[in-house]
Amino acid sequence: MEMTFTVNGTQAKVEIDPAETLLGVLRERLRLTGTKEGCNEGECGACTVLVDGLPVDSCIYSAAATGGRRVETVEGLTLDELGRDLQAAFVAAGGVQCGFCTPGFIATLVSVLRENEAPSEDDLRTALAGNICRCTGYSQILDAVAATVSRRNGR
Amino acid sequence: MELRAADSLDDALEVLSHRGDQCQVLAGGTDVMIQLARGEIAPAVLLHVEKLDELRGVEANGDTRLGPLVTHRDLAKGLLGERFRSIAESAATVGGLQTQVVGTVGGNICNASPAADTLPALLVHDAQVTLRSSAASRTVPLQDFVVGRRATTRGPDELLTAITLVTPGERTGDVYLKVGRRSAMEVAIVGLAMRLAFDPDGTVNDARIALASVGPCPMRSADAEAALVGGGLEPDSIDAAADAVLRDITPMDDVRGSAAYRRRVIPGLLRKAADLCSQRAGTGSPDGEG
Amino acid sequence: MTVIGERIPRSDGQSKVSGEAIYGVDYAEPGMIWGALLRSPVSSGRITRLDTTAAMAMPGVHAVLTAADAPDAYAGWVLRDQRLFAVDRVHFEGQPIAAVAADTLAQARAAAAAIDLEIEPLPAVVDLDHALSPDAPLVHPDWESFVPTAGPDFPRGGNLAAESISDPPGVDEAFARAHRVISDEFVAQRQYQAYIEPKSAVGIFRDGRYTIHTAHQFPYNVRDRVSQFLNVRPSAVRVVGHTIGGGFGAKLDASLEPYAALLSRAVRGLAVKLVNTRTEDLITCPSREGAITRLRSAVDAEGNIIARELEVIADNGAYSGEMPWLASIALHCARGVYRAGPTRVVARLVYTNTTPTGAFRGVNGTYLYHAVERHMDHIAAELGVDRLEYRLRHLFTDGEELLNGQVLDDAGILRQGFEAIEAAAPWAELQAEKRPYRGIGIGAAWWLTNPSAGTAVVKMHEDGTVAVVTAATDNGSGAVSMGVTQVVAERLGIPPADVHIALPDTDVAGFDGGSQGSRTTRIVGKASQIAADEVVEKLKNVAAGLLEAAAEDLEVAEGTVRVKGVPGKSMTLAEVAVTAMNTVGPIQGTGSFVTPFPDFNPGCATGLMLPSFPTPTYHVHLAEVEVDPVTGNVRVLRYLVAQEVGRVISPDGTYGQVMGAVTQGIGYALHESLRIGEDGRYRERTLESYRLPLAGDVPRVEFFPLEHPDPDGPFGAKGVGEGPVLLPAAVIANAVSDAIGKPFNQIPITPEEVLAAIQS
Structure with missing residues (x-):
């Protein structure tokens, strides 16, 4: 079946299988490999993208359900001011080690910070429950968010 | 496999009326997509209903009526208000943010997992579910709808269209407590919802206790509820309620926890839940939290 | 103007945060097709039927390979005990039996599933003690034919995959005159490295050589292993590395690479890519080995430890990988960092019908330090002495001579570590402020920098x-x-x-x-x-x-x-x-x-394959925990690390290693159950049941770097990344035992055990 959606601001029309996931469309059909597959069961959050602004695990999100919707991946968030601020802060704060989880973290955090300009660390630890990082222990990721928040609120 | 995207409720019911026995209803997909990937289900038709606005939203006039497409995230943010805190708390424990923003309460009900988080909370609020087919509509208590491990009485031509809750009265407190090994992302080892209503003197005049992950489907424990009514949450009555729960449940050993552990946590959970209900109803001791 | 010790952005940072970085799973070649493996569904059995006809006829299939299509070769990092595909017998669940190449991944997996396979189950060797008993079936009846990869053979035989024994004089005499003898047994489960990028490989056979693209910690080891499995000289294999989505030791040996190479050859040079599903990855990963550690200490009337015995039995799984090398680590950790007199150390590595184990950050050390530090708490409690004071009284000092004859010139750094922790979290205050269900644990370690x-x-x-x-x-x-x-x-x-x-x-x-x-x-x-x-x-x-x-x-x-x-x-x-x-x-x-091994006494032990610990570093950790009396869950409230690092080159990198390692240690201590059933199969098989710590499960680590620049290191640097994973299980177990007043001697500590202990 055919499915049309907006990805990173551009209309895309793809042929999909009815049971296909959004992750499959992004990685295999559109070669947007910035979004990662870690578990394929909605446990790790490496595949997080924004659908109509909401963070979803694209590995368990129906491609068909994406029709007519607006998807933002890490590649697109690189062009978003908040996304770019977060990315820079991740690098500056040591929030990236292997980096495989990072695109998913960026996606979740863009959504969180769009909704709440200054979340507390506890809020963030809760909001990030669906994003697993095996390398950092999260502290420097939280530092990166704090730096982003203070930078954005300071200007 | 074919995907049908319903653009109206009538459209969805039409599909179900003809091919309901070959259909898997797809809403947020957080359970269905995993089951598809694992090959646990292989329906001929995926009926996508998630864009049906008539199945969304909340109405509160007397009873509270919510659409099955209300998401866990909506509930967790307190869409239903202070009187349904257990529902908000239960929804807040369903996976992470990514699951909550797309996972729906209707999906949680129809998936009928023994560990479904929202079900105990809905049960303590006397939830009723409305099912429609192109021919008829019926409304049944939730506890009569979910009847076993991944089993409901939904007919192949029926769609869940509404969930109705009785709004609790004054001096009522409710809570959902979940047992898991991490701070989040847990399938409940035990889930416990409680709602208590109190007389002005602190006597419990109405009690609801429901549990998940202690048997084939989430269940209420009438004997435990009876044990709390008429008293003031004295240790003896909590003990009696715990004994009643332990008689009612049939927990299993599984990869998440042993039956023995599931039994072991019950008394402490009941005590904690009762204290929180009391406090939330405005009758508890000031240091009862926690 | 210096950049040493300065915060600099990592050079691959921007490509990682923007999604541009190409990881192993992202890598693609023109015309690439896909591979999949048929893996054994049981842990022990005899293959009675293996027919690939139906699979070969499936859509898109280019090749189906079994042992009959592979060189008759044995491979292995330390011991050549493994073949590419199972031949007649299967020895662990997940062992490859056949490989398929097809146009798409889905086709390859479908064809692998369509291979007609029958296995007659055989008894599985699972229990570690039983594996060494005379009536246990042999995992490898042909063990004698296995050849070491390099150098002379080492002590092994039957289900004993390797052994290292040190039996210095004076141990039995000291036990005979001991005022008291204190004994403990500790059991540690396995731990899955659980890097977020599953393993993958792309193989290309071209010009008579194999090129392999993989995201790997040790490309030269992949080269060697592929050359062994495919029976070609090492230079016939080229390994190209890509960005790695985490490894933690699990990506040090070859995994999918030789299959990708052989499949490409079978399809006349088309590039073939294999990628693990998460469950495949979990059940076949060379996880941290499970182990049983038994400790006995002889204590004199003054409370001094005058002799010790340590016995450790570690789970090798079905094949050896790197493990025999590591058996002698028990000798280096048997006393921890405390004087304990002559010490008999018996380390045995045993074959079982389970997934081969391997390296995970802090190899062997995590459960050995857990045992030693729990045992120290036990001894102090028996003596009625404060456990911190008891540790300080016996702490290694400069010039300490170890069981292998190695001398630690700078072990006095340990005391500085304890002082740094004391300054931030005064012990007496912690004791005075203790509340019900709260507990404190402390411990210390030393470790090597790989040479x-x-x-x-x-x-x-x-x-x-x-x-x-x-x-x-x-x-x-x-x-x-x-x-x-x-x-x-x-x-x-x-x-x-x-x-x-x-x-x-x-x-x-x-x-x-x-x-x-x-x-x-x-x-x-x-x-x-x-x-x-x-x-x-x-x-x-x-x-x-x-x-x-x-x-x-x-x-x-x-x-x-x-x-x-x-x-x-x-x-x-x-x-x-x-x-x-x-x-x-x-x-x-x-x-x-290359760092030379420090001087040691070669006669101190048999099987001394890792003879001494070069470039030592020193570590002191303290944890404060709170136990939920309703559920038995443990929450780490506070975690402190004082660590010798030589010199901090990158502050963000150093802290990131410490924070990340402690988090893995907290998971190991509390969350990450990885149980093996009686059938030899893992019980936890997905990231739902194999629980990795989340942002809400760990505190921010308070870190106190100690800097004593190493004259041989670049600008004084020593190793940083491994040491901080050694102690969390130890100090958290000590803290939980302190909170509940009962010993917790297993890794992980489960809420089930804790609640049972509270209620008993």
């Missing part, structure tokens, strides 16, 4: 920037993208952004011992420093004529070669590099480095 060889070429471009050619890999730690980069930048006086380090390629860069054992910043940093120094000398020689000064009067700094003390008399590196093209030719330098 394996490394090499680097630093070449100067004509624009004044440099490239570093090395087979070192950055597994995410920042050791290459920050550490080595900073070392080279510092040496050449250029910004770190002007240092480019390519991904590894075994056809291009010399041997490197892999990202393991905290070695990369130190070993590859040192090799790169030597190479950079050669570049500096060459730059000076070329510039000397141009600047009309003697080479020894020149310095390379701030992007220039300049005459010391003469402002304005300088040339840019680019100018010198361009000039060199017409005079001496392109400027580059090479460096190689």
Whole structure:
């Protein structure tokens, strides 16, 4: 079946299988490999993208359900001011080690910070429950968010 | 496999009326997509209903009526208000943010997992579910709808269209407590919802206790509820309620926890839940939290 | 102006945060097709039927291979005990039996599932004690035919995969005169590395050679293993590394690579890619081994430990991998960092019908230190002595001679570690503030920096920037993208952004011992420093004529070669590099480095394959926990680390290693159950039941770096990454035992056990 959606601001029309996931469309059909597959069961959050602004695990999100919707991946968030601020802060704060989880973290955090300009660390630890990082222990990721928040609120 | 995207409720019911026995209803997909990937289900038709606005939203006039497409995230943010805190708390424990923003309460009900988080909370609020087919509509208590491990009485031509809750009265407190090994992302080892209503003197005049992950489907424990009514949450009555729960449940050993552990946590959970209900109803001791 | 110790952005940071970085699972070749493996569904059995006819006829299938299509060769890191595909017998669940190549991944998996396979189950060896009993079936009845990969054979036999025994004089005499004897038994489960990028590989057979693209910690080891399995010389295999989505030791040995290579050959050179599902990855990963550790200490009337016995039985799984090398680590950890008199150490590694185990950050050390530190608490409690005071009384000091004869000149650093912790969390205050269900645990450790060889070429471009050619890999730690980069930048006086380090390629860069054992910043940093120094000398020689000064009067700094003390008399590196093209030719330098093993007594033990611990570092940890009396869950409230690091090269990298390692240790201690059923199969099989710590499960670690620069390390650096994973299980177990007043001697500590203990 055919499915049309907006990805990173551009209309895309793809042929999909009815049971296909959004992750499959992004990685295999559109070669947007910035979004990662870690578990394929909605446990790790490496595949997080924004659908109509909401963070979803694209590995368990129906491609068909994406029709007519607006998807933002890490590649697109690189062009978003908040996304770019977060990315820079991740690098500056040591929030990236292997980096495989990072695109998913960026996606979740863009959504969180769009909704709440200054979340507390506890809020963030809760909001990030669906994003697993095996390398950092999260502290420097939280530092990166704090730096982003203070930078954005300071200007 | 074919995907049908319903653009109206009538459209969805039409599909179900003809091919309901070959259909898997797809809403947020957080359970269905995993089951598809694992090959646990292989329906001929995926009926996508998630864009049906008539199945969304909340109405509160007397009873509270919510659409099955209300998401866990909506509930967790307190869409239903202070009187349904257990529902908000239960929804807040369903996976992470990514699951909550797309996972729906209707999906949680129809998936009928023994560990479904929202079900105990809905049960303590006397939830009723409305099912429609192109021919008829019926409304049944939730506890009569979910009847076993991944089993409901939904007919192949029926769609869940509404969930109705009785709004609790004054001096009522409710809570959902979940047992898991991490701070989040847990399938409940035990889930416990409680709602208590109190007389002005602190006597419990109405009690609801429901549990998940202690048997084939989430269940209420009438004997435990009876044990709390008429008293003031004295240790003896909590003990009696715990004994009643332990008689009612049939927990299993599984990869998440042993039956023995599931039994072991019950008394402490009941005590904690009762204290929180009391406090939330405005009758508890000031240091009862926690 | 220095960049050592400064916060710099990691060189691969931007590509990682933007999604541009190509990880192993992202890598694709033109015309690439897909592979999949048929893996054994049981842990022990005899293959009675294996028919690929139906699979071969499936849509899109190019090839189906079994043992009949593979060279008759044995491979292994330490012992050649493994074949590419199961032959007649299967020895663990997940063992490859056949491989398929097809146009799409879905087709390959469908065809693998369509292979007609029948296995007659056989009894599985699972229990570690039972594995060594005379009536246990042999996992490998043909064990005698296995040949060591290098060097002489080592003590082994039957289900005993390796053994290291040290039996110094005086142990039995001391036990005979002991005032009391204190005994404990500790059981540790396995731990899955659970990197977020599952394993993958792309193989290409072309021009009679195999090229393999993989995201790997140790490309040269992949080269060696593929060459063994495919029975070709090592140089017939080229391994190209890609960005790694975490490894933690699990990506040190080959996994999917030889199958990708063989499949490509079978399909006449088309590139073939394999990628694990998460469950495949989990059940076949060389996880941290489970172990049983038994400790006995003889204590005199004054409370001194006058002798000890340690016995450890560790689970090798069905094949040996790196494990036999590591058996002697028990000797180095048997006393922890406390004097304990003559110590008998018996370390046994046993074959079982389970997934082969392997390296995970802090190999062997996690459960050994858990045992030793729990045992110290037990002894102090028996003696009625404060457990911190008891530790300090017996703590190693400068010049400590160890069981293997190695001397620790600087073990006094341990006391500084305890002092750093005391300053931040005074012990007496912690005791005074204790509340119900709260507990404190403390412990200490020492550890090595892996000494394996490394090499680097630093070449100067004509624009004044440099490239570093090395087979070192950055597994995410920042050791290459920050550490080595900073070392080279510092040496050449250029910004770190002007240092480019390519991904590894075994056809291009010399041997490197892999990202393991905290070695990369130190070993590859040192090799790169030597190479950079050669570049500096060459730059000076070329510039000397141009600047009309003697080479020894020149310095390379701030992007220039300049005459010391003469402002304005300088040339840019680019100018010198361009000039060199017409005079001496392109400027580059090479460096190689390996740390020698510290002196030891070769007669101290049998099976001493890792004889001593080079470049020691010292570690003191403290944890405060709270137990939920309703559920038995444990929450870590506070976690402190004091750690000797030599010198901090990158503060973000150093803290990231400590915070990340402690988090893995907290998972190991509390969340990450990885149980093996009686059938030899894992019970936890997904990331739902295999629980990794979340942001809400860990506190921010309070870190106190201790800096005693190592004269041999680049700018004094020692290893950082492994040590901090050694102690969390130990100090958390001590803290939980303190909170509940009952001993918790298993890893992990489960809420089930805790609640049972509270209610009993």
